[in-house]
Amino acid sequence: MLLLSTFVVALAGLGGAKPLSDKRWNDVSVKHRWVEIPRGWEFHSTPPEDHLLEMRIGLKQNRLDELVSALYEVSDPTHDKYGQHLSKEEVDALVAPHPDSVEAVESWLQYHGINPADAEFRSAGGEWIVIRVPVAQVERMLDTKYGVYYHAASGSSVVRTMEYSLPTELLSHIDVITPTTYFSTLRSMRATSFLQPQTAPLEDAASFATDISPLAVPASCGTTVTASCVRALYNTTNYVPAATATNKLGIAGYLQEYANDADLQTFFKQFLPNAVGTTFTHVQVNGGLNDQSDPGVEANLDIRNQFAEAISFPTPNIYYSTGGSPPFQADSFTPSNTNEPYLDWLNFILNSSTIPQTFSTSYGDDEQTVPEDYAVSGGFWYVMTNLFMQLGARGSSIMFSSGDEGVGGGNCQANDGTKKVIFQPAFPASCPFVTTVGGTTGVNPTVAVSFSGGGFSRYFAQPSYQTASVTPFLNALGTKFAGLYNATGRAYPDVSAAAEGFQIVINGRVSGVAGTSCSSPTFAGVVSLLNDFRISEGKAPLGFLNPLFYSTAKSGFNDIVSGSNPGCGQTGFTAGTGWDSVTGLGTPDFLRLQALLP
Template sequence: MLLSAFVLGLLQLGGAKPLLSKRWNDLAVKHAWVETPRGWEFHSAPPQDHLLDMRIALKQNKLDDLISSLYEVSDPAHERYGQHLSKEEVDVLVAPHPDSIEAVESWLGYHDINPADAHFRSTAGEWITIRVSVAQAERMLNTKYGIYYHAVSDNYVVRTMEYSLPVELHSHVDVVTPTTYFGTLHSMRATSFLQPQTNSLTDDKDSFAAVISPLAVPASCGTTVTPACLRALYNTTNYVPKATATNKLGIAGYLEEFANDADLQTFFKAFRTDAVGATFTHVQVNGGLNTQSDPGVEANLDIQYTEGISFPTPNTYYSTGGSPPFDKDTFTPTNTNEPYLDWLNFILNQTTIPQTFSTSYGDDEQSVPEDYATTVCNLFAQLGARGSSIMFSSGDNGVGGGDCLTNDGTSRTLFQPAFPASCPFVTTVGGTTKVNPEVAISFSGGGFSRYFAQPSYQSASVAPFLTNLGTKFSTLFNASGRGYPDVSAASNGFQVVIGGRTSSVGGTSASSPTVAGIVALLNDFRISEGKAPLGFLNPLIYSTAKTGFNDITSGSNPGCGQTGFTAIAGWDPVTGLGTPDFLRLQALIA
């Protein structure tokens, strides 16, 4: 969208700058850290001519209408249930108000940037990306950028400790990046880990792929998990997908990982022989990798278990890349290296999208600026409104990893919720272990958000847990926050083929694709019956589908030097509503 004639006229007047200077020099802080985010240290100042791709998120004019629509089309008791929105209908609701467009474009013009030269604009106009130098960005945001180093990942980023915007823009702009969000492809956490201490199945005997009766799931499935175990445990063994021309399952992958085709075939030969020869679609986003030379544990885990459960449903693996390491001697543009935005902007720009997604990554909520987290969470709401079910791992640190000290300057010890697991518009998946019965696994991430309020869809389920808990841990968590996980699944001893060899892998990264595979089958059933896919799951699973889960009533998730929460009858912040029973859920959504 071009500058309005009025704004252009102002800029062409000799006195334009003085007239506009008061408007654009009255600044207020948008976000600031009181201390450098944990794990990062200041390295040096970047060259002033180093280029950044600055993303500006304009406030969405009808966001409340979008969220209302999301809840209506996701609530089985509502007359609009299943009437998901098209991309064009979502775009109308998320488009910025003309006043917001005028204000942002006038501000850019004041800084001698022509919005017509924007590097990228979303189709609804709520995102604009401009290419600016560090010097320009510092003037625009009244800040100083630095090069920061993350020792654990050996990663450098260009970020700032705070940034400001003109007071007038605070009501028109949600967030500007890259600024104070330090998370990157390499510093964010994958929620899986190798388990070398756990025995793995090292050959391809037919017995590993043999059908297991749901009535007699062997105890070995509690520690050495295969697709046959999961299909029996969660009652999908005899379901044959029918809507494979329409129904799709997507995996969002980060950390420059990719899934290996040869390993998938080895996995099929060992664990699901009827799927041998099946493939999946590779999509590379923002420089994502697919060299097939050094497969990622996380990527192989995800694709092998979504395929292992949902076959022959078509799967797509999205490998999201990022900017190269910072090089002070080159001045080529670096993009924001912020993976959620990279992937979300890509997927929301597509006309058709998978009906089910799984993602197995996350950060401590407190490490993500609240304005950034809210903006990203609202993008997940767009996906849900369009009819997609989005699963996220709950994390592998119980109620919090490490010392759990706050980063607000007070250094208090508090339980540390994870993001995006804490977003109310995703379905978050915790972890279990053992069978007959399943129990909560100790690392299952769970708790209560400090950014997002408890949504109404879960209040009746969360209230009994809080009543039972009483005053225990009352100073360590936000009882009025969004509680998670929502559901759970096995997360221990998954047999994954990596580089041709079978290894045991654990983590809620295993439980998220497991649930996604089951949801994909439920979507297949709905679509094959001429009905809409399930879309955003939470209003359904906390109401009419609540009895479709196996309640987990033992185990806990320690962390932060505390015993953590305990799984009890009903919902709990360790295993959520429990683990899925496909046949029961199928009957409930019919």
Template sequence: MLWHFLSILVATPLGLTSPVSPRWSDLQVKHSWPNVPRNWHCEGPAPEGTTIDLRIGLKPHREDALVEALHEVSDPAHEKYGAHLSKAQVAALVAPHPDTVDLVHAWLDHHGVPASSVSPSHSGDWLTVSSVPIDQADALLGASYQVYRHAETNETLLRTVGYSLPAALHAHVAVVAPTTYFGGPRAWRRTSHLTPNGRILPDGDAHIQAEIAKLQARPGSLATVPSSCGSTITPSCLRALYNTSTYTPAATSKNTLGIAGYLGQFAIHTDLKTFLTKFRSDAAAANFTVVKVNGGEDNQNDPGIEANLDIQYAESISFPTPNIYYSTGGSPPFTPDDNTPTNTNEPYLDWLDFILAQTTIPQTISTSYGDDEQTVPLDYAQSVCTLFAQLGAQGVSVLFSSGDSGVGSDCVSNDGSNRSMFIPNFPATCPFVTAVGGTTGVNPEKAASLSSGGFSNYFARPSYQSTVVPSFISSIGTQFSGLFNTTGRGFPDISAQAENFQIVVSGRTEGVAGTSCASPTAAAVISLLNDFLISQGKPPLGFLNPLLYSTGTAGLNDITSGSNPGCNTKGFTAVKGWDPVTGLGTLDFGKLQAIVG
């Protein structure tokens, strides 16, 4: 059975028969906003000489081929489970039909775009058109590119509030970027300060480690984690809570853990050393590799709270597994007097284009960034989601923080109707990633009120959720009627601790909260599972959700209390089984190791 992930909107079938003489002037809207997106203000046209790099996503020859393959290699009940695809095999599945390529090139040629400026991606499913003059981009796309400034961040972008394509291209082109995507991934980190009941441990957690050591001496006693972990989270707490303390990685020459970083966030090597010295002394010599993507930097004098949080907990839980931090750049914010005023700045596409072109990809990747789903153009969201499916088909487990706003903060639709609604988050709503919500407390854990969760308005419910999500929706009856999409993909899928985390920034110990804490924590546990499998000569887990929603459920700790208020409501409530606050629950490494082994 296929996982249905297409937009809830009716999709146009892929037509491969092109008109003999396309009417390039017959433009039809591909995407537009009814108004300039919230907080963005137009500052007028781009200065003369401005150019832009365009990415054109081409629809595949066989629209369902990738999803079919992902299903086969990710479903534990399928005979091809674990037989992940090579980069070349994925490329063959997503390749566009030759008619598509010919038609798009004819369109570009009609507008005078030189063939030398057009380059395909490694799979041929994306074309990059370099240094397109703005007036030419406007003509190609029936657009009106302008300079827009964000009222709060002062960020400046070159965008259009709408774009069109010739009617003949709509069945062949999935998306063109950058066009109407005004946002950019923001870190899901609600605060950089401890919650009121939190505390700082500047000298480490020796007393917590001592308590855990006593518990470890009594078999089975780690069912009760030290109560001090309820107000202060350290690596020792998490290793005890998620049952990884006694596992030593054995496949460190093959298994790696990746962290995707954005927005000029830099992970600091000296801060990691200080953190590990305080909180995991046996790993004090550990380090991580920085890979720069699309102009990303590695400024060791500018510590990022998000970057440090991600790498410090990923490293401390997965040690000695090699960790890679991807510093993703993209063009800097657009400034009218740039000497080379090209502005792409599409961070998800920048990172995905890079990582999918690599020969070797980390088996587990965590990302703690996202956007309100409704601020991401539908065509862009669908195209990016499909790229995550390509990673899953190659055996990569992709985890995303679910967000920190409960069921939503700015709870008004941006489609012009201004109706009240819960606001889901993307990419957490993509059915090909594992979304991680937040918990807090111990003995037992409960839902963290910040934990974002709900239902997608873009992606239909995947078949791996066909039982648990309808059961939850049925259980709440007419509560919140009209505020969420009852047929959408539910999120999160799992959860992990998300409050009172100790981190080191510029040598100082600080406390942070948010599902930015939860995703690297869960990813580190998954990385250990991948280490175990690889050490046994088995393939890594790859796309996790079909496993988690079937045989893997027995390896999760169900969270049955707490809620995620927002939109002037109490939000959803954590219940037995899946819920849109904590998903299926938190990971138990020991139980999952037995299940997957």
């Protein structure tokens, strides 16, 4: 199957030579360079020379093509290997770098006085090496100068460089080094939820705890979404999980957002009384915290979503609180500051022997925050996409919210110097190896919510699993929006779920919340039940979902045929019959999907 865009990385010319005696490391080439400071950031100051960076070196994976093939074999419901997911050890073997790459990188480190055996972290497959190095030394190694850059909109400060170089010999051995020129951080990213003060909280929430018949979902569920509403909307009301000893649902949290135990119990009392007393597991990753005195909107929305739980209960849920996004303070006592916690979370999960069968994450950013030559091959997004692929190969289903900006937020100008206005796809929503969830609103009819993120990647080619579904949409679109989007790119969202009017508990009070952060964990709750059903029958979990959803399970979705996702000064795409770039294949019907499983 077509995996990534076939654009070839265009490496820049030779950079300035370092005053090194060893010619092996003296010949350097630019790995990546920004022409101008990425939009939204400004240079603030020069970091102290002894400021420590956690330098992450991503080595090229020697058998990646085999991993891609294996993923599609175990994910294609018509293949005889469907469901035969790879073990951790098998995945590790496929992502391991070639011995020549290991030798070259370790020799380079030793040349700079770094003992590879002293690495802070080495992934099980050996494709990641993490070392803690002062800024001054990193500058010598990468032939660059770092600065402290400030992002006014988020209040985030990071230590980054405008360009970096590598010895030419290492270009064929190293995919990416961070932190370098990737500026966006989770703090500058958008958490895809927002409060809805205009949505009055329920005064008598307990009266909404009664199950609703899927055959008669009241119109009120279109504006005031409760636990009973989502169970009825997606036809899960009468399903009782049977594989709770094995099946688990994981929620990834960042930005000092903490899932609050007390609020969860209040939510249960109000909306799901039979779950009162149920707890969830807190897992802290890379300095992530669990401050019960400071609950977050995003975390409370996500964990057991308070709605993922409404659907998946009593399936065990795990909330991963991942650190790695502290503001930079310009002094020598500041701890390392990478601000790329996605890598920390993914490496933590992939280094675990047992992992949840279902995941949901609700953060994202514009795809163009990394230029194409840095994203498609040998860059941060490229590496991230490969990590998601590893999760799928091991049998996990990964949901991401599609974003809350329609076809793009802000002025939508390209960051390639042209300032051309184009639709702005989001990442990780545009990753080919995740299931991206858009947003809907209303009941009878259910329509696309106007902020539902959707579009076409400019970095990743359209995978063949979705071509048959996407082509009719493109044909009907014709020349409309020509030049504003990439018609050959990976199309998203894949599916959708309700996205506004959700009643959650924050600081003990019921509040209204909206966003595709509502959609993703809600959809994940449905997937968790599908995994429960498979496991209870002695079968493997679903793993990577898209090849199944776009083929034999396509009729398990409720088609959404109206609504649009405006942005960038345009009306945006319009929902219609079949797949569309607003609501994807539609919203799930659990019982129909259950009957369609292999």
